[in-house]
Amino acid sequence: MPALSLPRSFRPGLTLGGLIDGRGFDTLLVMTALGYLAVFSAWPLVYNLIMSLQEVDLFSLASFDRPFVGLGNYRDVLGAPEMPQIFRNTAVFVAASVSLQLAIGFALALFFELRFPGASFLRGLFLAGWIMPPLVVGAIWSWILAGDFGVLNYALKSLGIIDENIFWLSDPARSLWSVIIANIWLGVPFNLILLSVGLAGIPEDLYEAAEMDGATRVQRFFTITLPLMRAQLGAVISLGTIFTLQQFDLFAGLTQGGPSNSSNVMQYWSWQLSFQEYQIGLGSVISVLMIGVVVGLAAIYVRSTRHEQVY
C-alpha cells in the first residue's frame, strides 16, 4: 500500500515541527515518564534488592563492591528473636487501622450524603487532619495520650470511665493501640473523601427505583450502595493498607517502637536496623519483603479501579 504523503509537520521525526505536532512529541512525553520511573523508582528498588543480598555497613556504604552473603541477611531477619512480635504488631496495626478507618470513614461519608445544611463545610473540616505533617500529628497525639498530663486521661477521668491515669505510651499492652488510635484519626479523612466521591457518583434515581421496587433504607444500602461502591471500597482498602504500611512518623513521634518492641512494626524496625544500627543489609531485607506485599496490594487496587461502574 503506498504511504500517504503527509504534510511535513505531521511526519514523525526529530524536526522541530515533528517534535511539536507529530509523534516526536508523544515520544518525548513517554520517555520523560519512563526516564523518571527508571531513575527514581526502578533503580532504587533494584539497588535495595542487591543490598539485601550483601553485607552493608557504614564503611562499605559508599562503595558498590561489597561482600555478597546470599540469603544470609534473610535468615538473620526471619530468625531474629523480635521478629514474631514485630510481625504480629504489624498485622494488628494494619488490620485494625484499615478496618476502623474504613468503618468510620464510610459512616461519615454516608452521614454527609444526607446533605443537611452545612454538610459540605463540615466535610471540608475533616481534611484538616490531612493538611498537618504526620510528625506534628504524632507530637500532638503524644501530648493527648501522655500519662500524667494528657487530655485523654483527663477526659476519661472527668467522665468517670477510669479512676487512675493510664500510661498509654509506656504500657506495653497499650502502646501499639495508642499509635493505632492516632493513625485512625489520620486516615479517616482520606477514606471519607474517597468514599464520598463514590457515593456522589451513584445516580439518585437508582435509589428511587429501588424504593419503588419495595426496598427499605437498609435493603437499599445492601443491594444498591454496597455493590456499586465495590470499586471505591477496593481502592480505599488497598491504598489504606499501603499508607498504613508506610506509616512511620507516628511511631517516631509517639513510641519509637517501644517499650521493648511492644509497638514496633516492620517499617519502623527496617529504619532502626538501617539508620540506627547501621545493619543496612538487614534493613533492606525488610524493605524487599514489604515491597512484595505492596506490589500485591497495588495489583488489587488496579484491578478494582478497572471494574468501575459505567452508568
Next chain:
Amino acid sequence: MTQLQIELDGVDKHYGAYHALKAIDLAIPKGTFVALVGPSGCGKSTLLRTIAGLEKITGGEMRIAGANMTGTPPRKRDLAMVFQSYALYPHKTVRQNLTYSLRLKRMSRAEADRKAEEVARITGLEQLLERYPRELSGGQRQRVAMGRAIVRNPKAFLFDEPLSNLDAALRVQMRAEVRRLHDRLGATSVYVTHDQVEAMTMADHVVVLRAGRIEQQGAPMELYDRPANRFVAGFIGSPATNFVPGRTTADGSAVQLDLPGTPCVPVAGAAPDRPVIAGLRPEHLQPCDPDRPGALQLPIAVVEATGSQSFLVSDTDPALTICLAGRSPVVPGGTLAAEIAPHLVMLFDPDTGAALR
C-alpha cells in the same frame, strides 16, 4: 360505575416559597391511560413523583384504590415507575433487574425466575436475560425498564418521559408498543411527556399542565376541538395554532382580523363587537378562490415541502402557518388565497385567554 384507581383532591406541593403544584384535582379510573403534558417546568414530573410518593404533598389528599396515601412511603404504594434514564441497576443482569422487586417480597428464586421469563417473553428480552445493562442498546434498556415495572403487576404504572432518550423512529414504534402493553395488561397508566403528539396518540385522557396548574383535561380530540383557553389551543396540535388579534362585527357573524387587507372572516356564534384573539389551525386554512368573501390574501414567504404535506409561512404580522396536503400551489413570493370554515375559527378573550365559545 368505574372504579377510581388514583384520585387527587386539591393536591398542593410547595418547595419553600415555590408553589410547584396548585390545587390539582385528578380522578383516574381503573384501566385508563392518562398523559400529563406541558412545557418544561410545568410540574408534570413533580405531579408524577407526587403520585409515586417520591415527593411529599403539602396540601390536599391523594388516594390509591380508595386508600389515603398521604403518609405512605413509595415502597408501600404498589406503583411501578419507568424512569426517563431507565434507572436500571448497573450491577445486576437483566434477570436480576426483573426479579429484584420480587425477591424483596421474599418470593422464591424459582417463582421469581419464572415470572421474569414470562415478562421477558412479553417484552422481547428472552435472549438478553443474562446481559448487563451496559451491554444493551437504548431500546433494549427501555424494554428492561418496562419489564421491571410489568413483572410486579402493580396497581398503576407511572412513566416519566420514558421514550425521550430514543431516536425518532424507535420512539414511534415504542409508542404503539407501550399502548399495546397497557391494553393487554388491563393496566392503569400515568404517562408524563412534553411531546403533545405522544400524549394525543397514546392516552385516553390528556391533562395539560402549565405553571403547576391544570389548564384543561379531557379526551385528546376534545382538547383539540374545544380547547378551554389560548394556551391549550397553542399547545395541542402540530404545527401550532395561529393566533390573530381582531374584533367581532356588530352582528357577531364574522371577525375583522388585524391582517393586511383587514379580511372579515365569518364565524359561528360569536359575541358582537368585542376584541378577540382568533385561533386558526394551520390545517384548517385551505386554498380557495381569491374572490370568495372572507378569503385571506396571504403573501407567502416560505414553503417547506415534506412531500406528503407542505407548510407555508406568510409574510404578514403575525406570520401565519398554513398546512396543506401534498404540494404547495404557490411559490415563495406568490400570494395564497385561503379560507377557514366558520365553525373551526376559535375565539379567545385577549385579556384572560379563555375560550369565548
